[in-house]
Amino acid sequence: MTTERARSRVWNTKKLRATVTPGRSIASGPSLDVLDGLTCGPGVDALPARAARHAPHRVAIRAGGSEWTYGELDARVTRCAAGLRELLPDLGSVVAVPAVADPAFPTALYGTSRSGNISVVLNPLWREDGLAHALRTSRAQLAVVTPQMYRVLCDIRFHLPYLDTVVLTHPTDDAPGVPVLGDLAPRTPTPPAAPRVLPDAVACVMFTSGTTGASKAVMLTHRDLTVNAAQTAFAHQLDGRSVTLNCLPTYHLMHLNSSVCALAKQVLHPGGDPAGSVQAAVDNGVTHYYSLPVRLAQLAMAQAGADRRKPVPTLRAILSGGSALPVGRADELARRFRVPVVQGYGLAETSPLSLCDPLDAPRKGSCGVPLPGTECRIVHPDTREVRPLGETGEVELRGPQLMKGYLDAEPLAPDAWFATGDVGRMDGEGRLYLVDRIKDVFKCDNFLVSPTEVEAVLRIHPAVDDCVVVGREDPLRGALACALVETGDPDVAAEDVAAFVNGRVPYYQRLWRVEIVDRIPRSATGKVQRLDLRDRVARWTLPARPPENSTEGEG
Template sequence: MAELPYELPDRVDQLLARAAAATPAHPAIVDDGTELDYATLDARVDSFAAALQDRTAAGDVVAVASVLHPDFAVAYHAAARAGRTVAVVNPLLREEDLLHVLTLGGAAVAVVDAALEARLAAVRDRLPALREVLRIGALPAGAGAPADPGTGPGDTAVLQFTSGTTGRPKAVRLSHRNVVVNAAQIAEAHRLDGTTVALNHLPTYHPMHLNSAVAAGATQVLCRAPEPLVALLTAGRCGATILYSLPVRLARLAADPDLDSVSVRSLRRIASGGSGLPVAAARRLSKRFSVPVFQGYGLAETSPLTHSDDPDRPVHGSVGRPVAGTECRIVDIDTRAVLPAGSAGEVQLRGPQVMRGYLGGPDGTGLEPDGWLSTGDVGRVDEDGRLFLVDRLKDVFKCDNFLVAPSDVERVLLRDPRVADAVVVELPDTAHGAVAGALVVLREPSALGDVVAGVNDALPYYQHIRDAMALDAIPRSGNGKIQRRLLAEQLRNHQPA
């Protein structure tokens, strides 16, 4: 296990203050052609932090929608500078899930875009703790500089929401040290520095990319266009040196017939994360642009990154070795004995970026007594220490890098009085990685199309049911368990409804 050679600040917002002091005029964020330098970004954080101190009390939670907009960076760091906890909210959530995460986090203020504000209005009367909603793009300014918040490395900086085995999001408590350490770990693992121009081609603004770039004093370019080829053209125009994207987007890019017509001379690396990148796509892109294509691994509980493949000499199919200061081991799923290299078992992680615990419990909630985190992922480690992921223990899957819990979709299905029983399964999809399929027992046999349409209207796109079939009954084993894989195969062999 490599040690951390860094001098780290005590709070996450001090990463930004340090970058602003070192290179004030250097571009920090480029959005739709508009540049925001480090000094200006830091000043905006100061101003909004002062406004938050006027509007909230010490320890309050500020929910911030992670839209791909510079104001996410401002609000995220301002909450930390004000001595508040920032809760990172997926901007694509629909009303019921939005209600759940804001209630769970106890948000006093929500910073959202216009689309999320409209959905929030529908459940606002069920959020008594939420005192104020502020709009991204029109953040209020405070008078003067914010007061010293008095928070330190061990205090909770961030609530990151994730899905558990039941499919309902849990709130992960990340300390300032967790986040600051991981920012430095990522910057080192990805070879980021002041010359880096990182293109973020992602549907949301992930704190991982925000904080690692700030820690390195790098420039971030935000690309909201979903089309991979557009992102590549943007990378060429802005002189991007590294392209961050999703596996499903990179796979589509690799298959694009116009790929050979685009040249990006500045590009040095392509990075993928969130789910597995097909080996063929990685090889195609690497050969086309003569650059390494690498991926990594992590969880909300680990701030998030724990593994990164070598960005100069990646091994396609692997998520790489642990980042600095991080341990990884494989344990037997049943006996929990530590397994040797090459054996498949559950992945366990330990390091300074591992969470303090889940919200609602004391420090260590969700961890083994000795600090190990059981991930729920099955993998193996080769003789060189590289991790290869094999499968998941749980039934959740990812669509466009968003975690989909079948129980979430099932819950909405079963709210319809025409549905007597339902099971949601994972279906492979070349465009999105995976999508939801449903097997439904109906009280009104002709209602399947209307039921699916109603469910999809109540859910974000990545949870939409893309294929469905009606059954007379859902087959279950003697102990009542559902064999989702067999049902998924049955659905795949059925003509789409």
């Protein structure tokens, strides 16, 4: 049976479902056997090589009106690898590659693997501090950068003692003599053979989002990445007929690997214009629309007044990740596009995807069930005892996609459970529902306050377009809830918004101050920078009492 026929058979007969230990919040995904040959290896660069063997003429990537087939992509990877071997003769060198929405990213990423070296993924939107932290922490010896990143790099190069060589993704007039990725090629007619790769060797270093502190360097092996590519392709029901639209400012490693694993076509659309993304989806016959919650919320609002025809006839699903998509926005998108809106859950430490809502039966507010071979459980954050079904606690994960460990730290033990730092609960079907980050939850009068719960009440207000709640430290009560709010109504008063919420929540969740802002500060991937916001809110002057339209209650 061919790989494509096997994949079709598996997806038509097996659903992504979890099994749950009775009475305890432990859920297990199906056995890895259901992937039935989707994994390949041992190196992550085997993904494009396999795709080139099976479908050399199929379009792999479309970006900016240009296309690259799988055969062309794999040839670029081989040429890049040979060039890197000459620049870095010692195997196991560290190569930084930018996750730019361009074929330069897969070329550099897979080329680094094929050359026997380790890649470090850089966010192309980072400024001086972020770029310096990643390059210095990873001890990168060669960095592939965009022209924009090169200008930033010039200002910090003196502080990067390990960095010897810089390669540009595209030529630029202000960097004469700097080599360009597309020109890398062996100077000898017979380049050296690709080195043998061990599945459990480190393939890639990813950095955590750093929303609650300094970013950590996560070591992912070849096995981690190739297994997670197959897990994701299975969960998202990707195959050779799929066309994915990546409406993202950067190129996400998960979307790249899973699409290449499935032999799917990827359309890169880094711009955030909702109308433009819908038109791109129509023009390309897109089946899977990937984006961030902040962009999907904008898409939902932009489509609210459109006619009732299905905007993208070929579309099968809208998939959200990175942070929680508000349920109301997900409902609007599902009604407008007439497809399921699916939430997943993962972290850099899990390569990244760990759970995903089934495309055929998504559940409101859920981020899904464990992927094949993956286990999820809920534990008490202090005692680490497994919590009963329905009760909240810290989410722990275990599976074949779990990282090797953090750079410069002890590696994880085999079959170790990873504490995610997220608070959630599990239902009887093995679905996970996230409540908040442990570091984001705070106490007021010894009551736990979940910012997400208060934000849900804020979004009920008709004038609130977006919001974020953080705790401001208080010497007597622990912390007091404060909020930043986006609104399209210039006449709405901050005190009225606070009073609206305070009449609907327990006293310890009341908002002591609301500030109307033009835009909620977020990272390039749409995540709220709560650490910075807590510093900002700490400088606010609070009233003697919170705005209210009800009595104080207990306390």
